Amino acid sequence: MGNASLEGLKIIEMTEAWAGPVCASLMGDMGADVIKVESFPRHSLTRPTSPRYATMPGDGPVYERDALHHQGNRNKRNIAIDIRTESGNQILKKLLSDADVFIEGYAAGKIEKLGFGWKDVQKINPNITMISIAGWGLEGPYKKMVTLGAGLDATTGHLSLRGYPEGDFVDTHPNFHSDATGSSTIFFAALTALLQRQKSKTGTFIDLSQWEGLVWQFPTILAEWTMNQRIPERLGNDDPHIVPHGVYRTIDDDKWIVVAAEDDQQWEGLCKIIDRIEWSEISHKYSSIVGRIKGREEIDNAIESFTKQYEGFNAAEILQNNNVIASPVVTPPDVLLSSQLHDRSWHQTITHKWTGPVMVGGFLWDVEPDSLSWDIPTALVGQHNEEILIELGYDEKKISEFYTNGSIGNHYEN
Amino acid sequence: MTQPLDGLKVIEIGGTVSVSAAGKKFADFGADVIKIEPPQISEVRKIAPFPDDIFHIDKGAVHLAFDTSKRSIVVDHLTNSGKEIIQRLGSKANLIIMDIPAKEALDLINIFKDGDSLLTNIVTITPHGMTGPYKDRIENDLTLFGWSTRSHRHSITGREPLRYGPYAGVVQIGSTAAAVGMAAIWGSRSEGMSRLVDVAGVEALMGNVDSGFFLWAVNGALQPRSAGQSTGLYPMGAYKCKDGYMLFSAGRDPVYSRLCNAIGRPDLSTDKRFTDPVEKPKHFEAFKEILEEWLSTRTKYEAFDELQEKGVMCCPVLDASELENDRQSVHRKSYITRNQDGIGDITIAGPPFRMNGLHSDAWQSKPAPSFSQHTNEILEEYGYSKQETIALFRAGVTT
Numbered sequence: 120m121g122n123a124s125l126e127g128l129k130i131i132e133m134t135e136a137w138a139g140p141v142c143a144s145l146m147g148d149m150g151a152d153v154i155k156v157e158s159f160p161r162h163s164l165t166r167p168t169s170p171r172y173a174t175m176p177g178d179g180p181v182y183e184r185d186a187l188h189h190q191g192n193r194n195k196r197n198i199a200i201d202i203r204t205e206s207g208n209q210i211l212k213k214l215l216s217d218a219d220v221f222i223e224g225y226a227a228g229k230i231e232k233l234g235f236g237w238k239d240v241q242k243i244n245p246n247i248t249m250i251s252i253a254g255w256g257l258e259g260p261y262k263k264m265v266t267l268g269a270g271l272d273a274t275t276g277h278l279s280l281r282g283y284p285e286g287d288f289v290d291t292h293p294n295f296h297s298d299a300t301g302s303s304t305i306f307f308a309a310l311t312a313l314l315q316r317q318k319s320k321t322g323t324f325i326d327l328s329q330w331e332g333l334v335w336q337f338p339t340i341l342a343e344w345t346m347n348q349r350i351p352e353r354l355g356n357d358d359p360h361i362v363p364h365g366v367y368r369t370i371d372d373d374k375w376i377v378v379a380a381e382d383d384q385q386w387e388g389l390c391k392i393i394d395r396i397e398w399s400e401i402s403h404k405y406s407s408i409v410g411r412i413k414g415r416e417e418i419d420n421a422i423e424s425f426t427k428q429y430e431g432f433n434a435a436e437i438l439q440n441n442n443v444i445a446s447p448v449v450t451p452p453d454v455l456l457s458s459q460l461h462d463r464s465w466h467q468t469i470t471h472k473w474t475g476p477v478m479v480g481g482f483l484w485d486v487e488p489d490s491l492s493w494d495i496p497t498a499l500v501g502q503h504n505e506e507i508l509i510e511l512g513y514d515e516k517k518i519s520e521f522y523t524n525g526s527i528g529n530h531y532e533n
Numbered sequence: 534m535t536q537p538l539d540g541l542k543v544i545e546i547g548g549t550v551s552v553s554a555a556g557k558k559f560a561d562f563g564a565d566v567i568k569i570e571p572p573q574i575s576e577v578r579k580i581a582p583f584p585d586d587i588f589h590i591d592k593g594a595v596h597l598a599f600d601t602s603k604r605s606i607v608v609d610h611l612t613n614s615g616k617e618i619i620q621r622l623g624s625k626a627n628l629i630i631m632d633i634p635a636k637e638a639l640d641l642i643n644i645f646k647d648g649d650s651l652l653t654n655i656v657t658i659t660p661h662g663m664t665g666p667y668k669d670r671i672e673n674d675l676t677l678f679g680w681s682t683r684s685h686r687h688s689i690t691g692r693e694p695l696r697y698g699p700y701a702g703v704v705q706i707g708s709t710a711a712a713v714g715m716a717a718i719w720g721s722r723s724e725g726m727s728r729l730v731d732v733a734g735v736e737a738l739m740g741n742v743d744s745g746f747f748l749w750a751v752n753g754a755l756q757p758r759s760a761g762q763s764t765g766l767y768p769m770g771a772y773k774c775k776d777g778y779m780l781f782s783a784g785r786d787p788v789y790s791r792l793c794n795a796i797g798r799p800d801l802s803t804d805k806r807f808t809d810p811v812e813k814p815k816h817f818e819a820f821k822e823i824l825e826e827w828l829s830t831r832t833k834y835e836a837f838d839e840l841q842e843k844g845v846m847c848c849p850v851l852d853a854s855e856l857e858n859d860r861q862s863v864h865r866k867s868y869i870t871r872n873q874d875g876i877g878d879i880t881i882a883g884p885p886f887r888m889n890g891l892h893s894d895a896w897q898s899k900p901a902p903s904f905s906q907h908t909n910e911i912l913e914e915y916g917y918s919k920q921e922t923i924a925l926f927r928a929g930v931t932t
């Protein structure tokens with residue numbers, strides 16, 4: 120039995136890729152009854168039917184072993200419905216009739232065509248919160264535009280300042296930061312609406328543009344322009360007001376460490392370790408941040424002369440023990456070297472029907488007194504069809520009929 | 534109409550970027566957010582840019598954006614007198630969010646304990662969590678990103694790993710804390726139990742998507758550290774057009790075929806050089822030449838409109854000067870301009886989600902408070918006499 124903060128809430132999630140699914144998993148972590156309405160017979164983006172780089176080892180269908188799908192779908196039940204069919208449409212209506220939150224991720228306008236726009240949903244359940252998470256929202260000239268998280272990043276100005284200072288955009292890796300942050304924004308939106316419902320006694324609709332959910336997080340990008348008419352430059356890891364503030368080589372090939380000293384005290388600790396104690400004395404130009412900013416290159420070279428003698432975790436340990444900000448640049452396998460994460464039992468081992476026991480990353484937070492638990496590994500397509508349909512009042516005969524007429528399913532055709 | 538979170542009281546302690554980001558959504562949606570700032574000036578107030586590059590405690594861009602709609606009180610939480618103030622404020626709060634060193638956080642948690650019970654919900658934000666051998670380590674946005682595995686992937690093999698934009702990591706951590714804080718509030722309202730939530734920055738970043746750990750853990754895959762343009766599955770990444778760059782996510786069908794049709798080269802969607810997974814990487818340069826030739830006659834907005842019309846996932850790469858006037862931003866009023874005392878008009882991002890209608894007053898951005906603006910007001914509200922307030926000031930607990 121895990122955390123019960125959201126116990127009693129019923130969440131219907133009909134989204135793909137990451138921001139929506141991860142949000143729903145986080146709600147499941149906190150005790151909500153989350154039902155994922157899986158696309159059927161079309162398989163979702165994260166359920167490919169042929170192997171790819173993210174396919175996990177094991178037997179069984181490829182679409183049940185995609186890591187990108189597993190990453191965003193724990194702690195949910197799964198029902199696979201073709202909502203274009205009459206029966207499928209009725210099943211979704213029943214699901215929504217007593218749900219607290221409905222999260223949908225179709226392109227703008229699509230859900231209305233399927234008969235589940237806000238006006239329709241409101242009639243089914245006036246108390247429900249419905250959240251649409253189209254990339255640019257449901258209104259505006261871009262509402263029909265399609266994108267993934269990398270595209271949203273490009274249009275917030277974030278991509279324009281990521282990357283190597285001397286590089287070009289072609290060297291900058293697309294990222295999925297909007298997915299990583301979008302889940303918590305959707306989560307917050309859902310609970311804001313539920314708290315409002317306690318007063319208003321009625322449901323609400325939320326138009327959550329994932330672009331708007333991302334752009335508020337970058338105030339410095341906009342302000343450089345609006346305050347000082349400057350377009351922020353790509354600075355790599357540099358900070359114009361902090362020296363040192365960078366990433367340095369370690370003794371291992373292509374392994375790195377971050378080092379920063381934000382004030383004179385941290386700087387003094389660093390000088391001791393890199394054998395430049397005189398650089399922290401009042402007579403030396405680098406004892407002042409003003410001098411350090413002018414001497415960035417020489418300081419970086421001195422730090423790297425030190426870090427190149429050590430493995431990253433060891434160097435970070437030495438520096439941290441002297442009050443210096445430092446961390447190894449962790450690769451995925453390095454995560455297992457962190458005594459901290461082991462001490463906190465962060466990693467989880469889950470058992471899935473087709474992959475067997477696998478180690479995965481842990482939760483985003485820990486809670487007392489009722490800690491989180493990974494109660495439901497990523498569900499199979501339609502794994503809970505029968506269980507959920509019986510809860511909705513259907514009998515076995517009817518359920519069998521749904522399978523026969525294609526309203527529901529529990530596997531995809533390859 | 535009242536705002537959705539009217540009636541909620543949230544206390545924010547620490548003055549960091551993370552905790553300021555965490556409190557922002559609560560405040561803008563109507564909660565009474567009291568920002569307890571240290572006498573030594575909050576981190577969030579020190580961050581550039583400043584108007585005309587003249588630093589000022591009340592004019593930093595991050596403070597102006599993240600501290601909207603809050604009240605500011607200065608309290609030294611390390612003193613017993615300061616802890617007494619925090620205890621009085623916190624006992625009436627629905628949630629306390631704090632981003633201070635673990636040992637200081639533990640001291641404050643203890644004043645809200647009644648035996649095994651907690652008197653209010655508390656979310657702690659620390660780099661590594663409240664327990665474990667690294668709990669007292671000092672980190673910043675750059676090192677937290679280094680820990681998250683995301684920095685490593687955001688680089689080219691052999692070259693130094695890179696962070697994202699400034700403060701991207703710590704803002705994500707703050708946003709995570711806000712979400713779980715809401716869950717704690719909901720839980721205590723429905724079942725009467727307060728919770729203690731431990732948000733470790735490293736875990737919040739590493740446990741979410743965009744981290745490479747999950748993928749490696751479950752199938753041993755290490756994502757390539759290649760340049761932005763994928764040479765195996767393309768077009769993915771930024772490509773040059775007439776006046777800038779376009780970002781494509783069009784490497785897979787059916788989007789790839791739509792692109793081929795849209796640029797007048799439907800043959801490319803069946804040409805084995807560009808569709809066979811073994812052959813495709815060998816012909817990246819040839820494809821790039823074709824695509825960039827098409828793009829070279831179009832501006833990024835022309836290409837965006839033309840390609841999106843055909844269902845191709847692509848977006849213009851915008852810089853800071855282009856954000857406010859982007860058509861979508863203008864239509865939705867995604868940025869707002871409002872008056873800030875001592876500065877005049879400033880522009881910040883609008884609501885992160887639209888509730889009760891596109892332009893409802895569910896979200897309201899009131900000016901960010903000046904340093905200690907509400908210290909007297911809040912102390913009086915919580916029962917301190919004027920002489921007691923002076924005594925606290927005289928003792929250096931407030932300022």
